Amino acid sequence: MTMHKSFRWIFALALLPALSLAANPRLVLPEFTALAGKASDSVTITLDAPMLSLAARFLDPSDPDQAAAEDAIKGLQGIVVRSYTFDQDGVYKPSDLDGVRSQLTAPGWSRLVETRSQKDHANVEIYLMTDANKAVGLAVIASEPRQLTIVNIIGSIDLEKLHKLEGRFGVPKLDMGAAKSPAANNAGRGPGSH
């Protein structure tokens, strides 16, 4: 009986790191070395909190783009971007993303949007991690015939600020409200509240 009890404790303690990992908005992205080798262009960005605060000091508030960026990165603890562009279609396999997708099935993550564009032949998935009704993590997986992009934003994400950011950088405004409903229906999972 005592053995059973201690075994249960050991088991519970062993599960603790797994549980904390499960609720982590920071995705563990693979190296994608093989993909990087095949890509004609690749973007690898890993910005942690100190780097973000350093960048914020160098952003020019008189520049509208940079002012919006400064506002958007406030409260963020990290931004990770992996993007690979290829010269031909079908260089990467959907299974290359299995490791990332499996992390997004962990508790706390919910798929906000999943779109499949017939025109662009692109598939975009937007995942949100919420904690106490606050967005603490965002993940975007964009699979296009010649491009694969993964974005992971960590920290207290203000979707309003992100929304404000859209329309800048030459990108039209994204109507999150309009985007949510059909995609959430497609996803078959509850959208993350924000």
Add this chain to the structure above:
Amino acid sequence: MTDDLESKLRDALRPAAPSEDFDRRLLARLTAAQSEPVMRRGRFASRTTWWFSAAMAATVILAVGVQHHRAVEENREKGLEARRQVMQALRVTNDKLDLAYRAVREQSSMSGGNPGA
């Protein structure tokens, strides 16, 4: 020839009594020799020490200045690189959000909806 040389040498090396004022002249020369170089040496030493200290101070100030400038420059380069990366990351994020937006619009127009832009 050899005898002549010998006698000349003997004459030359023959002990001779010093002149009467030899002591006085020797003492005077010794006193002068002792006092003058010490003064000169002291002045030279203090001047050298001053220049050495000044050179050392200048070197330290220069080294600290160069190090500080290098640190500032390094920090500036890191900051500008971080800024470039932030802007690029946000650009990529926006690009993909736009892709999602266009797909949603496409889906809505196919189903007859009208999402606001």
